[in-house]
Amino acid sequence: MEIIDILFTASFWAAAIRISSPLIFATLGELICERAGVLNLGIEGIMVAGAFAGWMAVYSGTGLWAGVCVAMLVGMLFGLLHSTLTVPFGLSQHVVGLGVTLLATSSTYYAYRLALPEVTSPPKIEAFQPYEIPILSDIPLLGPALFSQTPLTYLAFILVAVVGVVLYRTPLGLAVRAAGENPATVVAQGLSVTAIRMGSVMVGSGLMAVGGAFLTMSAFDSFFFEMVNGRGWICIALVVFGTWRPGKALLGAVLFAAFDALQIRVQQTSLGTHIPYQIFLMMPFILSIFALILMSRRAEVPAALMVPFNKGER
Amino acid sequence: MSKDAVEALSLNAITKRFGELTANDAVSLAVNVGEVVALLGENGAGKTTLMNILFGQYTADSGTVRVFGDTLPSGNSRAALDAGVGMVHQHFTLADNLTVQENITLGVHSLLKPSLGRAAAKTRIAALSKKFHLAVSPDARVGTLSVGERQRVEILKALYRDVRILILDEPTAVLTPQETDDLFATLRLAIAEGLSIIFISHKLHEVMAIADRVVVLRHGKMAGGVNTKDTDKNALAEMMMGTEATPPEVSPAKPDAPLLAFRNVTTADVGSVPGLKSVSLALKGGQIVGLAGVSGNGQAAMADVVGGLLNPNEGQVILGSETVQKWTPRIAVQSGIARIPEDRHKTGTIADFDLVENAILERYKSPAFSNGGWLNWRKSRAFADGIIDKYDVRCPGSETPIRLLSGGNMQKLILGRVLEADPQIILANQPVRGLDIGAVNYVHSQLLAARARGAAVLLISEDLDEVMALSDVIHVIADGRLSPEFRRGEMTPAQLGLWMAGQGFETDIAYAS
Numbered sequence: 001m002e003i004i005d006i007l008f009t010a011s012f013w014a015a016a017i018r019i020s021s022p023l024i025f026a027t028l029g030e031l032i033c034e035r036a037g038v039l040n041l042g043i044e045g046i047m048v049a050g051a052f053a054g055w056m057a058v059y060s061g062t063g064l065w066a067g068v069c070v071a072m073l074v075g076m077l078f079g080l081l082h083s084t085l086t087v088p089f090g091l092s093q094h095v096v097g098l099g100v101t102l103l104a105t106s107s108t109y110y111a112y113r114l115a116l117p118e119v120t121s122p123p124k125i126e127a128f129q130p131y132e133i134p135i136l137s138d139i140p141l142l143g144p145a146l147f148s149q150t151p152l153t154y155l156a157f158i159l160v161a162v163v164g165v166v167l168y169r170t171p172l173g174l175a176v177r178a179a180g181e182n183p184a185t186v187v188a189q190g191l192s193v194t195a196i197r198m199g200s201v202m203v204g205s206g207l208m209a210v211g212g213a214f215l216t217m218s219a220f221d222s223f224f225f226e227m228v229n230g231r232g233w234i235c236i237a238l239v240v241f242g243t244w245r246p247g248k249a250l251l252g253a254v255l256f257a258a259f260d261a262l263q264i265r266v267q268q269t270s271l272g273t274h275i276p277y278q279i280f281l282m283m284p285f286i287l288s289i290f291a292l293i294l295m296s297r298r299a300e301v302p303a304a305l306m307v308p309f310n311k312g313e314r
Numbered sequence: 315m316s317k318d319a320v321e322a323l324s325l326n327a328i329t330k331r332f333g334e335l336t337a338n339d340a341v342s343l344a345v346n347v348g349e350v351v352a353l354l355g356e357n358g359a360g361k362t363t364l365m366n367i368l369f370g371q372y373t374a375d376s377g378t379v380r381v382f383g384d385t386l387p388s389g390n391s392r393a394a395l396d397a398g399v400g401m402v403h404q405h406f407t408l409a410d411n412l413t414v415q416e417n418i419t420l421g422v423h424s425l426l427k428p429s430l431g432r433a434a435a436k437t438r439i440a441a442l443s444k445k446f447h448l449a450v451s452p453d454a455r456v457g458t459l460s461v462g463e464r465q466r467v468e469i470l471k472a473l474y475r476d477v478r479i480l481i482l483d484e485p486t487a488v489l490t491p492q493e494t495d496d497l498f499a500t501l502r503l504a505i506a507e508g509l510s511i512i513f514i515s516h517k518l519h520e521v522m523a524i525a526d527r528v529v530v531l532r533h534g535k536m537a538g539g540v541n542t543k544d545t546d547k548n549a550l551a552e553m554m555m556g557t558e559a560t561p562p563e564v565s566p567a568k569p570d571a572p573l574l575a576f577r578n579v580t581t582a583d584v585g586s587v588p589g590l591k592s593v594s595l596a597l598k599g600g601q602i603v604g605l606a607g608v609s610g611n612g613q614a615a616m617a618d619v620v621g622g623l624l625n626p627n628e629g630q631v632i633l634g635s636e637t638v639q640k641w642t643p644r645i646a647v648q649s650g651i652a653r654i655p656e657d658r659h660k661t662g663t664i665a666d667f668d669l670v671e672n673a674i675l676e677r678y679k680s681p682a683f684s685n686g687g688w689l690n691w692r693k694s695r696a697f698a699d700g701i702i703d704k705y706d707v708r709c710p711g712s713e714t715p716i717r718l719l720s721g722g723n724m725q726k727l728i729l730g731r732v733l734e735a736d737p738q739i740i741l742a743n744q745p746v747r748g749l750d751i752g753a754v755n756y757v758h759s760q761l762l763a764a765r766a767r768g769a770a771v772l773l774i775s776e777d778l779d780e781v782m783a784l785s786d787v788i789h790v791i792a793d794g795r796l797s798p799e800f801r802r803g804e805m806t807p808a809q810l811g812l813w814m815a816g817q818g819f820e821t822d823i824a825y826a827s
Contacts, residue, residue, distance in 0.1 A: 169430055171423040174412075178420050181409035187371075188407040189421030190392030300411055 002269040003262070012261055013145030017153060018219060020250075020257035022047070024156040025211030026235040027242070027249045028163050029075075029204040034239055035167065036200035037180035037304040038086055041097025043208050044232030045104030046078045050209025052108045055216035055223045056115060058125045068152070068213055075209025076202045078104050083201035087194050090308030101232070109225060127221035128152055150218045152210075157250070159207070164246040176200050180302035183309035193309050208232070237288060240296045248295075255291065259284035319346040321383075322510040323368075323399075323479050328377035330363055333720060337363040339534045340377070345479065350501070350511045352525035352542075354518075354554055356776050360534040361514045362404065365481050369401045370394040381479065400472030404483040406464050410457030415439060417456055418471045442473050446500050462493040469500065480504065481512045486520055498524050516554070516608060516776075518547040518815055530554055551811030565766075567786040570599035572632070573770045574620070574651070574739050579629035581615045588794035589615045592629065595789065595796060597739060597770040602761065604785025605774045608814055612794035613774050614656070617743045620772060621653045622646030647676055652737035654728055656744045656774075658721065662728050665717035669709060672716045673698040673731050701730030706756075722753035729760055740764055743774045758784060778807055778814075792816045 006012050026047055033040040040046075054071035058064055078100055085096045116122070128150040137147040167173035175196055178186050183193040211231075216223045234256060242249030263280040266272060272280070324344040330337045337360045345351045353361045366372045368379055373389035380386070381397040394401075408417050419435050439452045448466040456464060465485060472480055482501075486494045501511060501524060515521055521528055522542060530537040530553040538553050575596040581589035590612050597603055607613060618624035619631065622643040631638045633649055646653075653676075655662040663672045674683045674694045683694050698712040705726045709719055716724060725745070732740060742761060746754040761771055761784065775781050781788060788805065790797040790813035797813050812818060 169432075171419075171421075171427050171430055172425040174416055174420050174430060175425055178409050178412060178416075181411050182407065185407045185409045185417065185420060187391065188401070188403065190370075190390070190395045191421050191425075303409070303411055 002271070003266060006262060006265045006269075008141070010141050010144035012265060013141070013258075014148065015261040015264075016254060016258040017145060017149060018257075019260050020253040021149075021153040021156045022211040022214040022219070022231060023235055023238060023253040023257060024160060024250055025214060026208045026232060027211075027238045027253055028159055028246060029207030029211065030235050030239045031242070031244060031246060031249055032163065032167075032176070032204035032207070033201050034305055035180045035244060035302055036176045036197045036204075037183065037302055037307065037309075038083065038197055038201050039093045039097060039306050040079075040082060040100075040201060040204060040208075041094060041236070042078055042082045042100030042104060042205065043097075043235055044228060044230070045101030045108075046075050046205050046208040047212030047215075047228045047232050049078060049104040049108045050075050050212030051216045051227060052112060052212075052223050053209065054213030055125060056111075058217065059123060064126075064128055064217060067217060068210055071209045071213035072206040075206040075212075078209075079202035079205025080198070082205065083198040086308070087197045087201070090310060093306050093308075112223065112225075122222045122224060124221045125217070127216075128218040152214050152218045156214075160246045160250045167246065177302075180304055183304055183307075197309075208235075211235075234288070237292055241288070241292050243295065243300060244302060252291070252295075256284055256288050259287050319349070321345075322347045322349075322381070323512075324380045325364070325368060326378045326380070328364060328367055328379070329375050330360075330367060330372060331375055336534050338367070338374070341531065341534070341536055342377075343529055345510045345512060347478075347510055348505055348508050349527065350505060350513055350525045352521040352528045353512060353514045353531065354516060354521055354528050354550060355531035355537075356516060356554060359531040359554075361531055362483055363534075364531070365401065365483055365512065365514060368394065369399060369481065395475060395477075398476065398478035399481065400475060400477030400479070401481040402465065402468040402472060402483065402485060404485075406468055408456045408464055408467060410455070412456060413452065414450055414454050414456060414459075414467050414470075415452040417467055418452075418474050422475060438474065439470060442470055446470075446473060446503050447496070448473075448500060462489055462496075465489070465493075465497070466500075473504070477509070479510045479512070481514070483514045484516075485513070486515065486517060494520065517610075518550050518554075518608070521550065522547060547815045548808060548811055551815055552808050567601045567765065569601040569786070570768065572596040572598050573634060575632040576619070576626075577630045577632060579619060579626040579631065581619065581624055581626055583794075584615075587614065588612050590619065590626070590796075591794040593794075593796045594629075597772055599738070599768045599770050600765055601786045602765050602771040602773055602784050604781035604788045605772065605791055606778055606781040606788055606810055606814060607776070607791035609776050612791050613743070613776075615794070616772075616791065617653075617656060617741060617774060620646070620651065620739075620741045621655075622651070650735075650738040652732040652735060652740050654725075654732055654740070654742045654745045656747070658724050658728055663716050663724060666715050668715055669702065669707070669712045669719075669727060670694050670698040672727060673701055673712075676731065677735065697734070701727060701734060704734075705730040705760075725753065725757065729757060733760060733764060736767075737764075738769055740769055740771045741774075742771060744776070745773070746775075746777075746780065754780075778810060782807065782810075790814055792819065795819050 026043060030040055030043055050071040053074040054067040057070040058067040062070065082096055082100050085091045086093050130148050130150050133147040137143040167177060175186060175191055179193050179196045186193050186196065212228060215227055238249055238252045238256065241252040263283045267277050267280050322345050326342050327340045328338050329340055341364055355361050363372065367374045370386065370389055370391040370393060378385050381399060384397065386397055387393050415435060418439060419430060436452050443449060448470055450463050450466045450470065456467060459467070485497060489497060505511065513524055525542050527539060527541050528545065528550060529539040530550065532554065577594050578592045579590050580592050583589045587610050605613060605616065615624060619626060622641050622645055625641050631641055659665065664675065674697065678684055678689065683690055683697070695712060701707060702709065702712060707723050707726045709723060716727065745757050761773070765771055773781060773784055786802055788800045790810055792814055793816060797818065
């Protein structure tokens with residue numbers, strides 16, 4: 001019964017929304033890449049790089065929003081690397097993606113050591129603070145959960161709508177989706193598959209990096225090794241869970257985050273004294289796998305996902 | 315053509331080479347407003363290449379394209395579209411998971427435009443559907459549509475962009491006769507609107523039905539152009555096939571007993587492609603039997619039955635003197651039937667396998683290449699290297715993926731794989747399609763050599779010159795029916811052309827009954 005009580009506390013939902021925010025950024029990023037036909041396994045490493053770049057920029061004296069832009073830029077650079085190798089050169093998206101993750105992660109740690117050779121515990125920055133939206137934040141339960149978050153969280157939710165509208169309501173979004181479904185269609189209309197795919201991967205990678213930066217600039221105020229901790233891989237599953245649609249992906253991210261927030265709280269109840277805490281840590285992942293199995297049976301995978309395209313070849 | 319005709323399009327001396335092969339050799343073509351020009355020619359004659367140049371998907375080595383008087387930049391589909399040229403490709407370029415409307419409106423607006431304007435688009439599609447009798451639901455996913463409906467979407471896609479010149483690449487290849495009639499009705503409406511149409515086909519009766527003028531391509535060159543009202547099917551067939559056949563020195567055949575025979579074999583139709591209709595045929599040792607005919611008249615069914623891929627619905631396959639009960643590709647291979655498949659990419663080789671693996675593909679189980687379930691790579695490699703040497707396969711080595719080879723060299727490997735097993739029966743289906751002249755002569759000489767050592771060869775080809783040059787005996791196939799047997803030199807190309815156009819069969823009492 002304690003679990004039911006937890007579900008009705010505002011702090012639980014506030015935590016769920018907070019935990020879901022980096023997932024939303026990165027899931028949207030991955031979704032854009034995959035919609036254009038490119039699987040971006042660089043996501044984990046790009047999130048690490050984004051987390052460090054944003055935090056380091058702010059530590060060096062830039063403003064918070066400038067730090068977000070720096071993270072985005074770093075992500076786009078890795079996206080440029082990834083898409084150059086996978087799109088015009090048509091290399092294996094699996095190999096390139098894992099390579100980018102390894103490169104981004106290790107070069108980030110290297111850069112950290114170079115920038116802060118002496119420190120034992122990483123310095124803190126002045127992170128984003130919660131902003132209570134007038135009137136809306138006074139709604140019981142919903143107010144403190146949804147409308148007392150940091151600006152980056154609001155941005156994540158707004159981006160879900162933006163990406164949805166762009167993908168489904170604009171000529172650009174149609175071109176991106178067509179590139180992921182049948183590149184030959186795009187070429188026959190006189191558009192460049194290479195440009196569309198590379199652009200999508202760069203923008204998507206930028207969003208992944210912002211997702212990473214959320215961790216160091218909003219959720220916490222410092223950078224730790226291992227802080228991304230597999231969130232990138234979760235986002236790849238969330239894209240499938242969301243059947244490549246931004247709205248459903250948001251739902252998946254919040255659901256996963258809610259499981260995560262729940263397990264922390266359940267650990268502190270009487271249940272937690274009887275059951276090893278590792279079981280609780282496992283819970284969000286196990287429930288996610290079940291949800292994934294249920295949802296993805298009806299999924300419509302972009303038909304040209306992971307299929308390189310060369311104009312002039314048949 | 316009236317005197318005040320306005321020129322919509324002109325191609326001037328277009329030349330395009332792919333390596334050794336000249337796909338288009340100084341081809342010129344002009345189309346006037348409101349005119350339907352048919353581009354007629356065999357497979358590999360260069361029709362599609364020419365249209366891909368016009369549409370900016372290939373860059374011509376020389377020559378210019380002018381649309382309504384303006385020269386188009388080469389290799390730019392965008393420019394062609396903007397100039398009012400639309401193309402319905404033979405293999406549709408539609409995205410299955412997108413809706414009809416999304417497929418139609420893709421790329422119409424600038425990518426920077428903030429809205430798709432879906433309501434307006436839907437109204438416009440509905441209006442065009444109605445006007446041109448192209449019934450299709452804008453919200454349906456393309457993946458759920460039939461082939462005929464997909465073609466309507468392709469045509470709507472072009473009309474939506476207000477094209478003035480519409481290119482249709484073999485539009486009827488995938489349609490039923492009823493759908494073809496509907497398509498022609500739509501095209502006539504489009505002509506009435508002042509569109510110009512280029513209609514690519516190798517089906518003579520369709521060309522006669524829809525075109526004002528016919529331009530014939532043969533081996534990449536212009537073979538002539540005539541107004542439809544001044545010609546007939548037979549004259550077109552002769553133009554398309556050519557009459558300059560100069561047969562190589564072929565010694566008289568010494569046919570033995572039949573090694574493989576069909577008795578009244580009938581197979582099911584596949585869509586609009588006819589199956590075999592009570593076909594009887596004998597393949598004798600030491601003899602080449604040529605099967606002439608326009609593509610899509612039952613050749614595929616014939617090849618599939620010989621290769622064991624297809625079992626007859628009625629009739630018997632007789633191997634030697636025994637009627638075959640169970641007929642599968644493996645039994646066919648074990649019975650000494652070797653296959654040069656029609657499509658070397660699709661059914662002849664595995665693109666990412668190397669030459670060794672492709673060389674043993676059909677016989678990896680034989681003791682020559684494996685023992686107790688273990689492949690013998692040493693022997694396999696020696697076998698592949700032997701083929702590479704003997705058949706002059708130009709490649710960096712036997713461990714190269716076969717997709718990196720040119721079509722001619724790929725074909726030589728297949729030929730070697732087939733002939734090295736000393737097969738008794740050889741099915742050669744379009745064995746020289748897309749090859750340059752040197753490779754063609756080589757393949758032909760090898761088939762003649764196989765005949766000399768007593769093998770039975772069935773040569774299926776759409777190139778009448780090839781059939782006449784090599785065959786000891788010729789059958790014509792049309793609409794799944796097989797003509798009587800003609801001996802070498804018995805028929806002129808024009809007479810065979812008549813049979814290919816489906817004439818002569820009416821008097822065939824055996825079939826009529």
